[in-house]
Amino acid sequence: MNKHDSERMAGLLVERGYSQSDSSDDAEIIVFNTCTVRKHAEERFFGNLNNLRSAKKANPNLIIAVGGCVAQAERDRIFKKAPHVDIVFGTHNMPNLGHMVESIESGRKAICDIVEEIEIMPTAVPSIREKAYHAWVPIIIGCNNFCSYCIVPHTRGRETSRYIEDVVGEVERLVSGGVIEITLLGQNVNSYGRDIYGRSWFAKLLIILNEIPGLRRIRFTTSHPKDLADDTIAAIASGEKICEHIHLPVQAGSNSILKAMNRKYTKEGYLETVEKIYKAMPGVSLTTDIMVGFPGETEEDFLHTLDIVEKARYDSAFTFIFSPREGTPAARMENQVPAPIKSDRFDRLIKLQNRTSLEKNQELTGKDVEVFIEGASRKNENVLTGRSRTNKVINFVGSKDLIHSEALVHVKEAHTWYLSGEIKEVLVR
Ligand code: SAH
Ligand code: SF4
Numbered sequence: 001m002n003k004h005d006s007e008r009m010a011g012l013l014v015e016r017g018y019s020q021s022d023s024s025d026d027a028e029i030i031v032f033n034t035c036t037v038r039k040h041a042e043e044r045f046f047g048n049l050n051n052l053r054s055a056k057k058a059n060p061n062l063i064i065a066v067g068g069c070v071a072q073a074e075r076d077r078i079f080k081k082a083p084h085v086d087i088v089f090g091t092h093n094m095p096n097l098g099h100m101v102e103s104i105e106s107g108r109k110a111i112c113d114i115v116e117e118i119e120i121m122p123t124a125v126p127s128i129r130e131k132a133y134h135a136w137v138p139i140i141i142g143c144n145n146f147c148s149y150c151i152v153p154h155t156r157g158r159e160t161s162r163y164i165e166d167v168v169g170e171v172e173r174l175v176s177g178g179v180i181e182i183t184l185l186g187q188n189v190n191s192y193g194r195d196i197y198g199r200s201w202f203a204k205l206l207i208i209l210n211e212i213p214g215l216r217r218i219r220f221t222t223s224h225p226k227d228l229a230d231d232t233i234a235a236i237a238s239g240e241k242i243c244e245h246i247h248l249p250v251q252a253g254s255n256s257i258l259k260a261m262n263r264k265y266t267k268e269g270y271l272e273t274v275e276k277i278y279k280a281m282p283g284v285s286l287t288t289d290i291m292v293g294f295p296g297e298t299e300e301d302f303l304h305t306l307d308i309v310e311k312a313r314y315d316s317a318f319t320f321i322f323s324p325r326e327g328t329p330a331a332r333m334e335n336q337v338p339a340p341i342k343s344d345r346f347d348r349l350i351k352l353q354n355r356t357s358l359e360k361n362q363e364l365t366g367k368d369v370e371v372f373i374e375g376a377s378r379k380n381e382n383v384l385t386g387r388s389r390t391n392k393v394i395n396f397v398g399s400k401d402l403i404h405s406e407a408l409v410h411v412k413e414a415h416t417w418y419l420s421g422e423i424k425e426v427l428v429r
Helices: 002-015 039-051 053-058 069-081 094-105 152-156 164-176 202-209 230-238 255-260 267-280 299-312 339-362
Strands: 029-034 063-068 087-089 111-113 134-138 181-185 217-221 245-247 285-292 316-321 368-376 383-388 393-397 406-414 418-428
Touching: 002 029, 002 063, 002 094, 002 134, 029 039, 029 069, 039 053, 039 069, 063 069, 063 094, 069 087, 069 152, 087 094, 094 111, 134 164, 164 181, 164 202, 181 202, 202 217, 202 230, 230 267, 255 299, 267 285, 267 299, 285 299, 285 339, 299 339, 316 339, 339 406, 368 393, 368 418, 393 406
Parallel strands: 029 063, 063 087, 087 111, 134 181, 181 217, 245 285, 285 316, 393 418
Antiparallel strands: 368 383, 368 406, 383 393, 406 418
16 A cells, blocks of 8 residues: 555656656655554654755755655654654645645745545545556555554544446556556455445456456455455456455464454454365465464464464465554553564464465476566576466566566476476467
8 A cells, every 4th residue: 555655656746847766865855655554664764764864954955755654643753853854744645745845845834734534535646656567556545443453544544435436447547558467455455335335345346347358467455354255255266357366364363362453253264264265266375464472462372373374374474573553452451472472473483484385385386377477587687577366476587578478387496485487388478
């Protein structure tokens, strides 16, 4: 979501005549798009902001803007810690970035623009995409789930879906501009439509998008396990453009921790969903987010996390150490887990997941996979790199004129993070 927001911020500034700079040293405007999901990211941001003090002294015309979730949650702290900041804008104020920059240019003092509820969908503003062939497409913004550790509902507001015709219209425009792959975005894509249509229209949306001529790959993230419905699994399994990859954040394996997290599913319920997914799509790739060290997590609770990881057999996982976020219930819980225990559990979890990732990749050796060729490897010009429908990175020798083609690649070797193979046949040029 943040990457997508950054593309829109760039689009707004380019519309005003700016161009993107490769380095912050010669930039006239520096925009920070911040994340506050974990304390570490927030601390790094404040460090980076502090480093700009001397740049601002040397060039008082430099405009420094801060947007995103830290801006939304910590507006006062930003100005207090960094008086050299010109603009602080909230998660819902991004469409005004161009106007704010204009005001600073015309001599106005520092601006703080933060509202609590969404007024203009960020999709209404232009974007400069990182990749010509791929676009992020938000379908629902905000979150109503209030997991007890999570700051997102506090900084992004309540769920707000886009109308189905707006989403379809945008995707059609993107495809006529050369996009072949989209990733639908939402904190919980399975909630899509509930606020405007009274129930989830996610499966319906997938089925409609699957019919758009010229579009080749439909991806989506994130699916909340409590809401992944059977009709959605069926749509993914049958839609030829809908990629067989489901990101299904589990967070923890113990029922008492899941309850304290307010996740609204049990270990058994989650594993039933996983079983349904594997049954409907045997070659699917399943990925997840997992957290260790939630307040009150005992060794026994943690063993349930290892157990669910073992049973669900994830292709990969984003792993997190619980980080108390001010304003969330979990931050105030008394039974916080000591840091050395958290880090020990984290290491054990990563070890198990890495082993599973390698094993899952090994299951692909000797098989042919459909690959969209994204570019050449940075390390070796003769090596091309692409992605399978299941979102696996695969490297193979090939000529550069195949970039942005689709090919069948024979998998020769499996590694933890990627596959190596040999090109067998070019499918679509
Ligand atoms: N909407 C998505 C998650 C968005 S945040 C979902 O529900 O799955 C991405 C991930 O960050 C979460 O899945 C969680 O694993 C992690 N995360 C969120 N808050 C955290 C916290 N306070 N400490 C550590 N990790 C956290
Ligand atoms: Fe955060 Fe839970 Fe919402 Fe995901 S579903 S954004 S983890 S509150």
